[in-house]
Amino acid sequence: MDQYESKCQAMGCDKRGFCSEGCEAAAGENDSNVEVKAKNFTKKVIGIVSGKGGVGKSLVTSTLAVLTMRRGYNVGILDADITGPSIPKMFGISNRAVASQEGILPEKTKNDIKIMSINLLLDEEDTPVVWRGPIVSSVVKQFWNDVVWGDVDYLFIDMPPGTSDVVLTVFQSIPLDGIVVVTTPQDLVHMIVRKAYNMAKTMRVPVLGIIENMSYVKCPHCDEEIRVFGDSHIDDIAAGLGIEVLGRMPIDPELAKASDRGEIEKIHKEYLSEAINYMEKYLKI
Ligand SMILES: Nc1ncnc2c1ncn2[C@@H]1O[C@H](COP(=O)(O)OP(=O)(O)OP(=O)(O)O)[C@@H](O)[C@H]1O
Numbered sequence: 001m002d003q004y005e006s007k008c009q010a011m012g013c014d015k016r017g018f019c020s021e022g023c024e025a026a027a028g029e030n031d032s033n034v035e036v037k038a039k040n041f042t043k044k045v046i047g048i049v050s051g052k053g054g055v056g057k058s059l060v061t062s063t064l065a066v067l068t069m070r071r072g073y074n075v076g077i078l079d080a081d082i083t084g085p086s087i088p089k090m091f092g093i094s095n096r097a098v099a100s101q102e103g104i105l106p107e108k109t110k111n112d113i114k115i116m117s118i119n120l121l122l123d124e125e126d127t128p129v130v131w132r133g134p135i136v137s138s139v140v141k142q143f144w145n146d147v148v149w150g151d152v153d154y155l156f157i158d159m160p161p162g163t164s165d166v167v168l169t170v171f172q173s174i175p176l177d178g179i180v181v182v183t184t185p186q187d188l189v190h191m192i193v194r195k196a197y198n199m200a201k202t203m204r205v206p207v208l209g210i211i212e213n214m215s216y217v218k219c220p221h222c223d224e225e226i227r228v229f230g231d232s233h234i235d236d237i238a239a240g241l242g243i244e245v246l247g248r249m250p251i252d253p254e255l256a257k258a259s260d261r262g263e264i265e266k267i268h269k270e271y272l273s274e275a276i277n278y279m280e281k282y283l284k285i
Pocket of ligand 1: 050052053054055056057058059060081084086161213214249250251252253255256257259260
Protein backbone atom coordinates (compact mmCIF):
# COMPACT_ATOMS: atom_id res chain seq x y z
CA MET A 1 0.00 0.00 0.00
CA ASP A 2 1.48 3.37 -0.91
CA GLN A 3 1.67 6.44 1.27
CA TYR A 4 -1.34 8.00 -0.38
CA GLU A 5 -3.57 4.96 -0.07
CA SER A 6 -2.68 4.56 3.59
CA LYS A 7 -3.59 8.21 4.28
CA CYS A 8 -6.91 7.69 2.62
CA GLN A 9 -7.54 4.52 4.51
CA ALA A 10 -6.64 6.17 7.77
CA MET A 11 -9.43 8.62 7.02
CA GLY A 12 -11.85 5.75 6.59
CA CYS A 13 -12.01 6.11 2.82
CA ASP A 14 -11.61 3.25 0.36
CA LYS A 15 -11.41 5.35 -2.80
CA ARG A 16 -7.63 5.47 -3.03
CA GLY A 17 -7.70 9.25 -2.75
CA PHE A 18 -10.06 9.81 -5.65
CA CYS A 19 -12.91 10.89 -3.47
CA SER A 20 -14.96 14.01 -3.24
CA GLU A 21 -14.75 14.36 0.52
CA GLY A 22 -12.46 13.94 3.41
CA CYS A 23 -9.23 13.23 1.62
CA GLU A 24 -8.73 16.67 0.15
CA ALA A 25 -6.13 17.45 2.77
CA ALA A 26 -4.35 14.20 2.02
CA ALA A 27 -4.44 15.06 -1.67
CA GLY A 28 -2.75 18.40 -1.00
CA GLU A 29 -0.06 16.81 1.14
CA ASN A 30 0.44 14.11 -1.39
CA ASP A 31 1.47 16.51 -4.16
CA SER A 32 4.72 17.48 -2.56
CA ASN A 33 5.60 14.10 -1.07
CA VAL A 34 5.28 11.51 -3.73
CA GLU A 35 8.16 10.94 -6.07
CA VAL A 36 7.28 12.21 -9.50
CA LYS A 37 7.48 9.29 -11.86
CA ALA A 38 5.80 10.55 -15.00
CA LYS A 39 8.14 13.37 -15.87
CA ASN A 40 11.15 11.11 -15.97
CA PHE A 41 9.92 9.16 -18.94
CA THR A 42 7.27 11.18 -20.72
CA LYS A 43 8.95 12.90 -23.63
CA LYS A 44 6.30 15.15 -25.18
CA VAL A 45 3.02 16.26 -23.64
CA ILE A 46 0.30 17.66 -25.86
CA GLY A 47 -2.95 19.15 -24.56
CA ILE A 48 -6.05 18.88 -26.71
CA VAL A 49 -8.31 21.80 -25.85
CA SER A 50 -11.60 23.19 -27.06
CA GLY A 51 -13.06 26.57 -26.23
CA LYS A 52 -16.45 24.91 -25.73
CA GLY A 53 -17.91 21.44 -25.14
CA GLY A 54 -19.13 18.87 -27.62
CA VAL A 55 -16.85 19.69 -30.54
CA GLY A 56 -15.31 16.22 -30.65
CA LYS A 57 -12.19 16.92 -28.57
CA SER A 58 -12.07 13.40 -27.13
CA LEU A 59 -12.54 11.79 -30.52
CA VAL A 60 -9.76 13.95 -31.94
CA THR A 61 -7.53 13.03 -28.96
CA SER A 62 -8.18 9.31 -29.50
CA THR A 63 -7.63 9.56 -33.24
CA LEU A 64 -4.33 11.40 -32.77
CA ALA A 65 -3.22 8.80 -30.23
CA VAL A 66 -4.07 5.87 -32.52
CA LEU A 67 -2.31 7.41 -35.53
CA THR A 68 0.77 8.22 -33.44
CA MET A 69 0.84 4.68 -32.02
CA ARG A 70 0.71 3.30 -35.59
CA ARG A 71 3.90 5.20 -36.37
CA GLY A 72 5.68 3.13 -33.76
CA TYR A 73 5.66 5.53 -30.80
CA ASN A 74 4.78 4.72 -27.21
CA VAL A 75 1.62 6.66 -26.55
CA GLY A 76 -0.49 7.56 -23.54
CA ILE A 77 -3.73 9.46 -22.97
CA LEU A 78 -4.39 11.30 -19.74
CA ASP A 79 -8.13 11.98 -19.61
CA ALA A 80 -8.28 15.30 -17.75
CA ASP A 81 -11.94 15.71 -18.66
CA ILE A 82 -12.93 14.59 -15.16
CA THR A 83 -16.61 15.52 -15.32
CA GLY A 84 -17.17 14.10 -18.82
CA PRO A 85 -14.65 11.32 -19.33
CA SER A 86 -15.12 9.45 -22.59
CA ILE A 87 -11.67 8.09 -23.49
CA PRO A 88 -11.98 4.59 -21.88
CA LYS A 89 -15.32 4.03 -23.62
CA MET A 90 -13.87 4.90 -27.02
CA PHE A 91 -11.19 2.23 -26.50
CA GLY A 92 -13.57 -0.32 -24.98
CA ILE A 93 -11.81 -0.30 -21.60
CA SER A 94 -13.90 -1.10 -18.57
CA ASN A 95 -11.26 -2.53 -16.19
CA ARG A 96 -10.55 -0.75 -12.94
CA ALA A 97 -7.06 0.74 -12.59
CA VAL A 98 -4.94 -0.74 -9.82
CA ALA A 99 -2.30 0.71 -7.55
CA SER A 100 1.21 -0.66 -7.13
CA GLN A 101 4.11 0.29 -4.86
CA GLU A 102 5.21 2.84 -7.46
CA GLY A 103 1.82 4.45 -8.03
CA ILE A 104 -1.37 3.97 -10.03
CA LEU A 105 -0.96 1.77 -13.08
CA PRO A 106 -2.57 3.03 -16.29
CA GLU A 107 -4.77 0.66 -18.25
CA LYS A 108 -3.57 -0.44 -21.67
CA THR A 109 -5.61 -0.60 -24.86
CA LYS A 110 -5.38 -3.55 -27.27
CA ASN A 111 -2.50 -1.78 -29.00
CA ASP A 112 -0.73 -0.75 -25.82
CA ILE A 113 -1.85 2.86 -25.59
CA LYS A 114 -1.71 3.72 -21.89
CA ILE A 115 -4.80 5.35 -20.47
CA MET A 116 -5.72 7.01 -17.20
CA SER A 117 -9.19 8.37 -16.63
CA ILE A 118 -11.45 8.93 -13.67
CA ASN A 119 -13.77 6.30 -15.16
CA LEU A 120 -11.11 3.68 -14.41
CA LEU A 121 -11.36 4.54 -10.72
CA LEU A 122 -15.10 4.85 -10.23
CA ASP A 123 -17.10 1.79 -9.22
CA GLU A 124 -19.65 2.42 -11.99
CA GLU A 125 -18.78 4.26 -15.19
CA ASP A 126 -22.09 6.13 -15.11
CA THR A 127 -21.48 7.54 -11.61
CA PRO A 128 -21.55 11.32 -12.05
CA VAL A 129 -18.56 13.28 -10.83
CA VAL A 130 -19.95 16.22 -8.90
CA TRP A 131 -16.75 17.54 -7.36
CA ARG A 132 -15.77 21.14 -6.99
CA GLY A 133 -13.01 22.68 -9.07
CA PRO A 134 -10.12 22.29 -6.57
CA ILE A 135 -10.81 18.56 -6.16
CA VAL A 136 -11.08 18.03 -9.89
CA SER A 137 -7.78 19.86 -10.28
CA SER A 138 -6.08 17.76 -7.60
CA VAL A 139 -7.19 14.56 -9.34
CA VAL A 140 -5.70 15.79 -12.61
CA LYS A 141 -2.46 16.60 -10.79
CA GLN A 142 -2.43 13.06 -9.42
CA PHE A 143 -2.95 11.62 -12.88
CA TRP A 144 0.24 13.40 -13.85
CA ASN A 145 2.26 12.88 -10.67
CA ASP A 146 1.17 9.49 -9.35
CA VAL A 147 0.45 7.42 -12.43
CA VAL A 148 3.24 5.12 -13.54
CA TRP A 149 3.34 6.22 -17.16
CA GLY A 150 6.67 4.54 -17.79
CA ASP A 151 8.26 5.19 -21.14
CA VAL A 152 5.89 7.36 -23.19
CA ASP A 153 6.95 9.26 -26.32
CA TYR A 154 3.74 11.26 -26.71
CA LEU A 155 1.26 11.81 -23.91
CA PHE A 156 -2.01 13.35 -25.09
CA ILE A 157 -4.07 15.20 -22.49
CA ASP A 158 -7.81 15.33 -23.17
CA MET A 159 -8.42 18.66 -21.44
CA PRO A 160 -11.69 19.70 -19.83
CA PRO A 161 -13.80 21.73 -22.29
CA GLY A 162 -13.94 25.51 -22.14
CA THR A 163 -11.58 28.00 -20.54
CA SER A 164 -12.62 27.67 -16.89
CA ASP A 165 -10.40 27.72 -13.82
CA VAL A 166 -10.09 23.92 -13.99
CA VAL A 167 -8.54 24.21 -17.43
CA LEU A 168 -6.19 26.88 -16.10
CA THR A 169 -5.12 24.59 -13.25
CA VAL A 170 -4.44 21.80 -15.71
CA PHE A 171 -2.26 24.20 -17.68
CA GLN A 172 -0.42 25.02 -14.46
CA SER A 173 -0.14 21.42 -13.21
CA ILE A 174 1.23 19.69 -16.27
CA PRO A 175 4.25 20.85 -18.26
CA LEU A 176 2.68 20.95 -21.71
CA ASP A 177 4.92 21.03 -24.77
CA GLY A 178 2.07 22.39 -26.84
CA ILE A 179 -1.66 22.46 -27.32
CA VAL A 180 -3.95 21.66 -30.22
CA VAL A 181 -7.24 23.57 -30.39
CA VAL A 182 -10.28 21.66 -31.69
CA THR A 183 -13.20 23.57 -33.17
CA THR A 184 -16.16 23.13 -35.48
CA PRO A 185 -17.13 25.45 -38.34
CA GLN A 186 -19.67 27.67 -36.58
CA ASP A 187 -20.21 31.37 -36.14
CA LEU A 188 -18.61 31.79 -32.72
CA VAL A 189 -15.49 29.90 -33.67
CA HIS A 190 -13.34 32.99 -33.99
CA MET A 191 -13.99 34.08 -30.42
CA ILE A 192 -13.70 30.56 -29.01
CA VAL A 193 -10.37 29.82 -30.69
CA ARG A 194 -9.00 33.20 -29.67
CA LYS A 195 -9.95 32.50 -26.02
CA ALA A 196 -8.15 29.15 -26.03
CA TYR A 197 -5.21 30.74 -27.84
CA ASN A 198 -4.98 33.59 -25.31
CA MET A 199 -5.16 31.18 -22.41
CA ALA A 200 -2.24 29.18 -23.79
CA LYS A 201 -0.29 32.37 -24.45
CA THR A 202 -0.86 33.57 -20.89
CA MET A 203 0.46 30.25 -19.64
CA ARG A 204 3.37 30.39 -22.13
CA VAL A 205 2.39 27.13 -23.79
CA PRO A 206 2.95 26.94 -27.57
CA VAL A 207 -0.16 26.51 -29.72
CA LEU A 208 0.69 23.83 -32.26
CA GLY A 209 -2.39 24.59 -34.37
CA ILE A 210 -6.10 24.11 -34.94
CA ILE A 211 -8.05 21.04 -35.99
CA GLU A 212 -11.47 21.61 -37.47
CA ASN A 213 -13.81 18.74 -36.62
CA MET A 214 -17.13 18.08 -38.33
CA SER A 215 -15.90 20.16 -41.26
CA TYR A 216 -18.17 18.51 -43.79
CA VAL A 217 -20.07 15.33 -44.62
CA LYS A 218 -19.13 13.37 -47.70
CA CYS A 219 -22.14 12.47 -49.84
CA PRO A 220 -22.08 8.65 -50.10
CA HIS A 221 -23.34 8.84 -53.70
CA CYS A 222 -21.30 11.55 -55.37
CA ASP A 223 -18.50 12.29 -52.86
CA GLU A 224 -19.50 15.95 -52.69
CA GLU A 225 -18.39 17.61 -49.46
CA ILE A 226 -21.48 19.11 -47.83
CA ARG A 227 -20.78 21.84 -45.27
CA VAL A 228 -23.43 21.10 -42.65
CA PHE A 229 -22.33 23.86 -40.28
CA GLY A 230 -21.67 26.44 -42.98
CA ASP A 231 -18.46 27.65 -44.53
CA SER A 232 -15.20 27.17 -42.74
CA HIS A 233 -13.31 30.24 -41.53
CA ILE A 234 -10.52 28.25 -40.04
CA ASP A 235 -7.84 29.34 -42.54
CA ASP A 236 -8.50 33.03 -41.85
CA ILE A 237 -8.58 32.48 -38.09
CA ALA A 238 -5.32 30.54 -38.14
CA ALA A 239 -3.66 33.12 -40.38
CA GLY A 240 -4.86 35.93 -38.07
CA LEU A 241 -3.29 34.23 -35.06
CA GLY A 242 -0.20 33.08 -36.94
CA ILE A 243 -0.83 29.37 -36.26
CA GLU A 244 -1.25 26.26 -38.41
CA VAL A 245 -4.39 24.47 -39.53
CA LEU A 246 -3.36 20.93 -38.62
CA GLY A 247 -6.27 19.10 -40.19
CA ARG A 248 -9.96 18.76 -40.90
CA MET A 249 -12.13 15.81 -39.90
CA PRO A 250 -15.47 15.20 -41.60
CA ILE A 251 -18.56 14.02 -39.78
CA ASP A 252 -18.09 10.32 -40.32
CA PRO A 253 -20.75 7.87 -39.08
CA GLU A 254 -18.12 5.10 -39.03
CA LEU A 255 -16.08 7.11 -36.54
CA ALA A 256 -19.13 7.70 -34.35
CA LYS A 257 -20.01 3.99 -34.46
CA ALA A 258 -16.46 2.88 -33.69
CA SER A 259 -16.18 5.27 -30.76
CA ASP A 260 -19.56 4.16 -29.38
CA ARG A 261 -18.52 0.50 -29.65
CA GLY A 262 -15.12 1.01 -28.07
CA GLU A 263 -13.40 0.16 -31.34
CA ILE A 264 -11.65 3.37 -32.21
CA GLU A 265 -8.38 1.47 -32.74
CA LYS A 266 -9.95 -0.46 -35.60
CA ILE A 267 -10.55 2.66 -37.68
CA HIS A 268 -8.05 3.04 -40.50
CA LYS A 269 -8.68 6.55 -41.74
CA GLU A 270 -5.91 9.04 -42.08
CA TYR A 271 -7.87 12.26 -41.54
CA LEU A 272 -5.36 13.70 -39.10
CA SER A 273 -2.09 12.35 -40.46
CA GLU A 274 -0.94 15.88 -41.40
CA ALA A 275 -1.36 16.86 -37.78
CA ILE A 276 0.94 14.02 -36.75
CA ASN A 277 3.49 15.00 -39.43
CA TYR A 278 3.55 18.53 -38.02
CA MET A 279 3.78 17.28 -34.44
CA GLU A 280 6.69 14.99 -35.31
CA LYS A 281 8.49 17.85 -37.02
CA TYR A 282 7.81 20.48 -34.39
CA LEU A 283 8.17 18.31 -31.30
CA LYS A 284 11.10 16.07 -32.12
CA ILE A 285 11.68 13.33 -29.59
N1 LIG B 1 -16.07 13.77 -36.83
C1 LIG B 1 -16.99 13.08 -36.19
N2 LIG B 1 -17.76 12.19 -36.87
C2 LIG B 1 -18.71 11.48 -36.23
N3 LIG B 1 -18.99 11.57 -34.94
C3 LIG B 1 -18.26 12.44 -34.20
C4 LIG B 1 -17.23 13.24 -34.80
N4 LIG B 1 -16.69 13.99 -33.82
C5 LIG B 1 -17.32 13.68 -32.68
N5 LIG B 1 -18.26 12.75 -32.91
C6 LIG B 1 -19.16 12.14 -31.91
O1 LIG B 1 -19.72 13.19 -31.14
C7 LIG B 1 -19.81 12.80 -29.76
C8 LIG B 1 -19.07 13.82 -28.90
O2 LIG B 1 -17.68 13.74 -29.20
P1 LIG B 1 -16.57 13.92 -28.08
O3 LIG B 1 -16.92 13.17 -26.85
O4 LIG B 1 -15.26 13.68 -28.72
O5 LIG B 1 -16.76 15.49 -27.80
P2 LIG B 1 -16.02 16.40 -26.72
O6 LIG B 1 -15.73 17.69 -27.38
O7 LIG B 1 -14.86 15.68 -26.13
O8 LIG B 1 -17.16 16.55 -25.67
P3 LIG B 1 -17.05 17.26 -24.22
O9 LIG B 1 -16.67 18.66 -24.49
O10 LIG B 1 -18.42 17.12 -23.66
O11 LIG B 1 -16.00 16.50 -23.46
C9 LIG B 1 -19.23 11.40 -29.67
O12 LIG B 1 -20.28 10.47 -29.70
C10 LIG B 1 -18.38 11.27 -30.94
O13 LIG B 1 -18.30 9.94 -31.40
